[in-house]
Amino acid sequence: MYFGLLVYLHNFIGYPWDLRFTTSIDGFSLHSLYRKMDGIESPVLLILETVDEGGVLGAILSTAPRVAESFYGGSDTALLKLRPLPFCHYPWSGANFYFIQGHDDFLSIGSDGYIEISNRLI
Secondary structure (H helix, E strand, O other), X not given: OOHHHHHXXXXXXXXXXXXXXXXXXXXXXXXXXXXXXXXXXXXXEXXXXXXXXXXXXXXXXXXXXXXXXXXXXXXXXXXEEEEOOOOEEEOOOOOOOOOEEEOOOOEEEOXXXXXXXXXXXX
């Protein structure tokens, strides 16, 4: 079903993978997400289920999300559409270096510098 995701994750073989945050246990606070990600020095797989029609979005982050004034991360960062099918993978376009930016009230992944692609969790 998500063969495309598995193909992309081969770049991250050797990193430890464990569940650090889930809304069923940790709630929906973006601050809790940042707190749970603190100290992680490996890539992060972020999966978000939308509230409308069961859509599932995701991102592979080259580094853990955190609050920062500027963008951070690297070219391994990518956005994903997992559901509805077909699976879509949106890798770095090469147009800029706006990979990840965390603020107190939003997390932005991929951008043209104007925070257009963001997911509000709180």
